[in-house]
Amino acid sequence: MKKYLFIGNWKMHKTLKETESYLVNFLEKLIDLELLDREIAIAPPFTALFLAKELVKNQPLKLVAQNSCWEEKGAFTGEISPFMLKELGVSLVILGHSERRHIFGETDEIIAKRVWGVYKFGLIPILCIGETLEERQAEKTLEVIESQLKEGLKYLKEVRGDDLVIAYEPVWAIGTGINATPSQAEEVQSFIRKKLAEIFSSEVAERIRILYGGSVTPENIEDLMKEPNIDGVLVGGASLEVEKFFKICSIKINKRTQVNTQISLPNYSNLPQEILEIPKKYRRLVIVGASPKSDRPSYIVMDYLLKQGFEVLPVNPAYKEILGQKTYPSLEEIPPEFKPEVIIIFRKSEEVLPVVERAIKVNPKVIWLQEGIYNKEAQSLAEKEGIKIIMNLCFKKVHMMGKKDKNF
Ligand code: PEP
Numbered sequence: 200m201k202k203y204l205f206i207g208n209w210k211m212h213k214t215l216k217e218t219e220s221y222l223v224n225f226l227e228k229l230i231d232l233e234l235l236d237r238e239i240a241i242a243p244p245f246t247a248l249f250l251a252k253e254l255v256k257n258q259p260l261k262l263v264a265q266n267s268c269w270e271e272k273g274a275f276t277g278e279i280s281p282f283m284l285k286e287l288g289v290s291l292v293i294l295g296h297s298e299r300r301h302i303f304g305e306t307d308e309i310i311a312k313r314v315w316g317v318y319k320f321g322l323i324p325i326l327c328i329g330e331t332l333e334e335r336q337a338e339k340t341l342e343v344i345e346s347q348l349k350e351g352l353k354y355l356k357e358v359r360g361d362d363l364v365i366a367y368e369p370v371w372a373i374g375t376g377i378n379a380t381p382s383q384a385e386e387v388q389s390f391i392r393k394k395l396a397e398i399f400s401s402e403v404a405e406r407i408r409i410l411y412g413g414s415v416t417p418e419n420i421e422d423l424m425k426e427p428n429i430d431g432v433l434v435g436g437a438s439l440e441v442e443k444f445f446k447i448c449s450i451k452i453n454k455r456t457q458v459n460t461q462i463s464l465p466n467y468s469n470l471p472q473e474i475l476e477i478p479k480k481y482r483r484l485v486i487v488g489a490s491p492k493s494d495r496p497s498y499i500v501m502d503y504l505l506k507q508g509f510e511v512l513p514v515n516p517a518y519k520e521i522l523g524q525k526t527y528p529s530l531e532e533i534p535p536e537f538k539p540e541v542i543i544i545f546r547k548s549e550e551v552l553p554v555v556e557r558a559i560k561v562n563p564k565v566i567w568l569q570e571g572i573y574n575k576e577a578q579s580l581a582e583k584e585g586i587k588i589i590m591n592l593c594f595k596k597v598h599m600m601g602k603k604d605k606n607f
Pocket residue numbers: 208210368372373374375376412413414415433434435436437
């Protein structure tokens with residue numbers, strides 16, 4: 200599930216002593232916070248990362264680095280490698296921050312190398328992009344954003360979506376006390392999502408978190424987070440105080456309904472009720488016989504569930520990837536730690552029994568068989584193991600939906 204992301208960027212602030220007292224305080228407050236829909240992270244200076252790593256051990260607080268080189272080691276005086284950052288427990292890295300671009304002269308080329316290097320080592324790059332005041336006044340905002348985005352990502356060939364973060368930070372809003380209005384931020388962030396869909400795919404673009412940064416405070420966070428394309432925030436000044444940052448991280452998020460979205464979402468109301476209700480009951484599913492063809496029920500169901508933020512693994516030996524998800528050749532090969540709660544089987548009647556037998560070994564809570572399939576033997580096998588089996592699930596309408604709707 201895509202989670203909102205709240206990051207505190209401490210910049211060049213806090214000694215070891217200050218880091219310790221901040222974190223002890225902040226972690227105590229975090230105990231009372233429901234973190235089901237969000238992730239919280241802090242970016243201390245490099246000098247405090249080791250101490251921070253010790254303090255956040257087993258705690259729901261992620262560590263972020265403020266920059267990184269692209270190489271593992273070598274003659275790069277003054278730099279720190281992604282490999283070293285991993286050792287320090289870092290999971291995300293801020294890159295291309297406007298202070299790096301404007302004070303230290305980092306170019307798009309350097310930033311692109313950093314993004315690629317960090318990604319290559321399994322860390323999540325947070326690519327920061329944003330226009331200056333002059334560029335906004337000259338109505339060049341979208342042009343600048345598109346160019347920084349494309350340049351910064353140019354060495355990344357493929358991403359899943361959950362492994363990349365973009366932060367829109369208008370330079371005129373950073374540290375100035377003047378934040379972009381929610382609609383200014385939304386306008387640029389929906390544009391970023393559209394461009395990400397062009398660079399990767401719309402499924403990947405939906406999964407990438409796009410943060411807003413620039414004078415975020417406890418007073419303006421609620422309105423900013425209402426916007427559909429603001430998936431979290433990068434907070435500078437206000438993250439230096441425990442109370443303020445905790446207030447920001449703990450707000451109730453009420454998204455306004457997306458209007459004029461540039462990525463069209465199909466109407467899923469034709470899906471069987473059981474499928475529409477999956478998000479209320481389960482989190483992890485496997486679809487056996489997943490199809491890459493956009494008019495097939497398995498594709499439509501999977502597309503729907505992924506857009507709801509659910510974890511879905513496709514099983515199909517004929518394809519490497521479906522809807523941006525790695526596929527598995529058989530049920531035996533899905534990672535054991537995935538532990539699906541539901542297995543939906545799209546198979547012809549005569550092939551169903553052996554697949555159900557294999558599905559039972561994975562021990563899901565429910566097995567579903569598509570329309571037209573009744574198999575008494577499969578039913579008694581599943582029920583003997585205490586697994587609920589739903590047969591003849593109606594996909595007729597889904598099929599029609601795929602045929603008619605050009606959005607798929
Ligand atoms: C930042 O440093 O990324 C930032 C947004 O700073 P501030 O919140 O202080 O504007």
